[in-house]
Structure formats: C-alpha cells, structure tokens
Amino acid sequence: MLRQPEEKIKAFADALLKARNQVGQCQKCFHLTAEKECEICKNNSRDKTKICVVADSRDLLALERTREYKGSYHVLGGLISPMDGIGPELLNVTSLVERVTKEGSLEVILALTPSVEGDTTSLYLAKLLKSFVKVTRIAYGLPVGSELEYADEVTLARALEGRRDI
Amino acid sequence: MTKKRLLVIGSNGIGKSNLLESVELLGSLRSHRSSSDQDLIYWDEKSAFLKAITSDKDQIELELRRKGGRKAYKNEKIVTRQIDLIGPLRCVGFSALDLLLVRGEPSLRRHWLDRVVLQLEPIYSDLISRFARLLRQRNQLWRRWQDNADEDFEALLDAFDVQMALVSTRIHRRRMRALSRLQPLADAWQKRLSKDAEGLKLHYVPGAFLEEGEEELRFRLSIEKQLFSQRVEERRLGSCKIGPHRDEIEFLLNGVSARRFGSAGQQRTIVLSLKLAELELVGEIFGENPILLLDDVLAELDPIRQLLLLEAVGHKHQCLISATHLEAFEGDWKADSQILEL
Numbered sequence: 004m005l006r007q008p009e010e011k012i013k014a015f016a017d018a019l020l021k022a023r024n025q026v027g028q029c030q031k032c033f034h035l036t037a038e039k040e041c042e043i044c045k046n047n048s049r050d051k052t053k054i055c056v057v058a059d060s061r062d063l064l065a066l067e068r069t070r071e072y073k074g075s076y077h078v079l080g081g082l083i084s085p086m087d088g089i090g091p092e093l094l095n096v097t098s099l100v101e102r103v104t105k106e107g108s109l110e111v112i113l114a115l116t117p118s119v120e121g122d123t124t125s126l127y128l129a130k131l132l133k134s135f136v137k138v139t140r141i142a143y144g145l146p147v148g149s150e151l152e153y154a155d156e157v158t159l160a161r162a163l164e165g166r167r168d169i
Numbered sequence: 170m171t172k173k174r175l176l177v178i179g180s181n182g183i184g185k186s187n188l189l190e191s192v193e194l195l196g197s198l199r200s201h202r203s204s205s206d207q208d209l210i211y212w213d214e215k216s217a218f219l220k221a222i223t224s225d226k227d228q229i230e231l232e233l234r235r236k237g238g239r240k241a242y243k244n245e246k247i248v249t250r251q252i253d254l255i256g257p258l259r260c261v262g263f264s265a266l267d268l269l270l271v272r273g274e275p276s277l278r279r280h281w282l283d284r285v286v287l288q289l290e291p292i293y294s295d296l297i298s299r300f301a302r303l304l305r306q307r308n309q310l311w312r313r314w315q316d317n318a319d320e321d322f323e324a325l326l327d328a329f330d331v332q333m334a335l336v337s338t339r340i341h342r343r344r345m346r347a348l349s350r351l352q353p354l355a356d357a358w359q360k361r362l363s364k365d366a367e368g369l370k371l372h373y374v375p376g377a378f379l380e381e382g383e384e385e386l387r388f389r390l391s392i393e394k395q396l397f398s399q400r401v402e403e404r405r406l407g408s409c410k411i412g413p414h415r416d417e418i419e420f421l422l423n424g425v426s427a428r429r430f431g432s433a434g435q436q437r438t439i440v441l442s443l444k445l446a447e448l449e450l451v452g453e454i455f456g457e458n459p460i461l462l463l464d465d466v467l468a469e470l471d472p473i474r475q476l477l478l479l480e481a482v483g484h485k486h487q488c489l490i491s492a493t494h495l496e497a498f499e500g501d502w503k504a505d506s507q508i509l510e511l
Contacts, residue, residue: 092321123332124328126328156291
C-alpha cells in the first residue's frame with residue numbers, strides 16, 4: 004500500500020467510507036442494500052409467496068449465484084446460541100412472522116447450516132411458523148461431482164438420512 | 170524398531186510418554202491426554218511435526234499447527250480423509266490412568282468406552298462433540314433465561330430436546346453395542362487371568378430409560394418425553410439429568426459390584442481383562458493386530474500380573490512400553506526386547 008500513489012489510496016479510503024455510510028439493511032428482508040428496499044424485494048418478477056430464511060447476507064449471495072431460486076429472502080442476522088447470548092429476540096424473527104402473515108406467504112424455506120445452532124434455529128422457527136404456513140428445509144447431501152468414496156462419513160450419513168423416493 | 174517389543178527407559182519428564190503419544194496420535198489422530206492440538210505443540214513453537222515409517226514401507230506424516238488445522242501426508246501425498254490415515258498404525262493404549270477405570274469417576278469409564286466405539290466407528294466423534302455442544306448450549310439457556318421464562322424459552326427447550334433425543338439415542342445404542350461385543354471377550358480374559366475363579370459382566374446403566382427393541386423412533390420419542398418431564402427438576406438443579414452424559418458402566422465380578430466390593434488386585438485384573446478384550450476386538454475387526462502402548466503402567470503391576478499380561482500379549486502385538494527403571498520389569502519382559510534409554 005505504501006508504494007501506491009496517494010490519490011489511489013485516497014479514492015480507496017473514500018470508497019470504504021462511502022460504503023460504510025450508505026450500505027444499510029433492507030427494511031423488508033434485512034439483506035445489505037444502499038436503499039430502503041433491496042433489489043430482490045423490489046423486483047416484481049420474483050415469487051413473493053416463498054421466503055427463504057438465511058443466517059446472513061453471505062448465504063443469500065451464495066444461493067443467488069445458483070440462479071435457481073426465484074423467491075424472496077429473509078436474513079436473520081445470526082443463529083440462536085445461548086452460549087453467545089443470542090436468543091430469538093436479537094434476530095430478525097418477529098419481522099419474519101409479520102411478513103409471513105402480512106404477505107400471505109405460501110412457503111418458508113429454511114436454509115441454515117446443519118450445526119447445533121443452525122438446527123436449533125430451524126426447529127424453533129418451524130415450530131413458530133408451521134401452524135400457518137408450509138415450512139421446509141433444504142436437504143443436506145453430497146456435492147455434485149464428488150465421488151461417493153471421497154465423501155466424509157458425516158456428510159454421507161446426513162445424505163442417507165435425507166434420502167427420498169425416486 | 171528392530172524387535173516386536175520396545176522398552177523406553179528414562180527419568181521423569183524426559184519424553185517417554187511423548188514418544189508413545191506421538192504413535193497414538195499418528196495411529197488414531199487423537200491423543201488420550203488432550204483434545205486440543207494447542208496442548209500437543211511445544212511451548213512457543215508454531216507447529217509440531219510427526220513422521221513414521223511403517224514396516225509396510227508406508228510413510229505417514231502429520232503436521233499440527235497452533236493456529237489450528239492439521240495436514241496429513243501418506244507417502245508424501247496429502248491426505249484429506251481420516252480413514253486413509255487410520256489403519257497402518259492402529260493402536261490400543263494402556264496408561265496408569267486406566268488403572269482407575271474400575272474405582273474412579275464414571276466419566277473415566279465413559280471415556281474408555283467412547284475410545285473403543287471410536288475405533289469401531291470413526292463417525293462417532295461427530296456424535297460426541299455434537300452432544301457436548303448441545304448440553305453446553307442447553308445449560309447456558311437455563312442460566313440466561315431462567316429468570317424470565319416465557320413461551321420462547323419453552324420453545325427453545327423443545328428445539329434442544331428434539332436434537333438431544335436423536336443424538337442421545339445414537340450414542341446410547343453405540344455404547345450398548347460396543348459393550349455387548351466386548352462382554353464375551355472380557356469375560357473370557359477375566360476367567361483366564363483368575364484361573365476360572367471369576368466371571369466378569371459389563372453392565373450398562375444408561376442415563377435415560379431405554380426402550381426395548383431395535384426401532385430408533387420409539388427410542389427417540391421416549392427420550393424426548395423423559396427430557397420434557399424432567400424440566401421442573403432441571404430448573405431447580407440447573408443441569409440436565411437425562412442423557413449419555415449420565416451413563417454408568419458397572420463391572421460385576423461373579424454378579425457383585427467390583428467397584429464397591431472388589432479388592433485392589435481384582436480391580437487391576439479387571440482393567441487388564443478390559444484392555445486385552447479391547448486389543449482382541451480391534452484386532453478381530455480390522456484383521457490386523459493393533460500396537461499396544463503401555464505408558465508407565467507395566468511397572469505398576471505386580472510380578473504375577475506382569476507375567477500374565479506378557480503371556481496374553483505374547484508375540485502377536487507390537488508393544489511400546491515406557492518406564493523409569495528397567496529393574497521394574499520381570500526378566501521375561503526384558504528378554505527379547507529392544508531397549509531404548511533416553
């Protein structure tokens with residue numbers, strides 16, 4: 004960095020500052036955005052009857068890269084972890100329930116990591132929502148292109164658990 | 170090593186156990202002493218490096234780093250799956266700590282059994298660490314939310330109950346299965362070591378009421394129900410009373426508790442029988458005799474038991490034995506052994 008011309012460094016610093024000041028959270032889904040609502044929430048061609056719940060914006064971006072999902076999202080802002088003092092009240096849970104009831108959602112898809120904290124959050128949300136909306140969870144399985152032999156046992160066991168009819 | 174048996178002799182703190190522990194680490198990828206790599210790396214060093222060449226000419230290397238993350242190599246090729254590494258150096262350890270197995274804390278017996286299950290099913294380590302995490306999270310939940318228990322709190326407990334019931338079921342069943350496989354072997358060794366005077370029974374006392382039969386779902390739902398109904402008590406005590414963390418394994422000699430009524434000598438014989446059973450079971454399953462690591466323990470046995478162990482192990486297993494003094498060994502142990510003085 005010391006070898007770079009001063010203007011370049013200044014532009015870089017300004018950009019960082021601008022990002023810090025401008026980027027906030029979408030009022031609806033809590034994804035990162037510079038405006039009130041994010042691009043996905045504003046986009047009318049997206050299926051608003053489906054809400055995919057993720058822990059943070061990085062997970063959302065990963066799902067977006069698949070270009071397979073055409074519904075909307077809801078970013079929780081973390082996972083339930085009593086050890087770290089994180090209970091549901093610190094996450095965007097109330098807003099999720101409100102959205103589901105207000106927008107008349109048909110399906111909530113839980114896309115959280117299969118850790119203890121992720122599963123706890125999934126089970127908690129499922130219980131909360133399941134009386135008025137269909138709740139599903141993404142499957143855990145083998146990465147495509149990997150040979151069975153090279154999958155580790157934990158992944159294999161989970162894939163086996165989530166098996167279905169063909 | 171030039172002979173089947175290696176006696177490592179040296180004063181305290183010179184590194185005898187280190188040598189044995191490194192073999193254990195290369196063979197099982199874990200140490201009985203510590204579960205954290207931080208504790209295995211020398212003070213002030215950034216990493217630790219282990220290398221072994223086996224008689225099959227396999228070269229196994231393991232690198233531990235203070236920052237975390239391990240790197241393993243077999244014949245100079247990087248290895249990413251545990252299973253590819255475990256095998257050439259499969260071993261069973263026996264240390265002075267094991268002598269407390271019969272009369273010590275129940276957690277000692279649970280850890281012993283867990284090490285056996287891990288040998289049989291490496292995936293078990295995932296269950297164990299998951300359960301430990303669930304328990305910690307659940308206890309924290311009680312601590313933090315006890316004062317303002319609302320609907321949310323109950324819902325969170327429900328979420329933990331579901332997961333704990335599933336993981337508990339799997340741990341209970343694996344422990345039960347391993348014990349029933351060890352049972353006949355341990356009993357046979359006990360009979361042999363006691364000249365047919367004593368029969369040994371390994372009695373599993375689970376930390377939850379377990380349903381009969383094989384159906385996992387019924388097992389699981391029953392544990393879920395038990396977790397639910399202990400909540401009032403859990404609130405009072407601040408800890409969960411149901412689950413594999415409350416398991417106990419009783420050793421019965423001719424039907425009588427060896428922990429409460431066995432003599433010191435009988436208790437040591439039981440430990441020997443258990444270790445020999447473990448050695449036999451691991452050998453039976455993998456079709457290859459595991460290496461026996463005797464860390465500072467042989468000298469703790471009286472001459473008769475030393476000879477019994479020698480006779481039992483014979484020349485089937487490669488042995489690494491550590492002690493402070495060579496005099497502690499019976500003559501037969503010294504003969505035909507390679508001696509390494511540190």
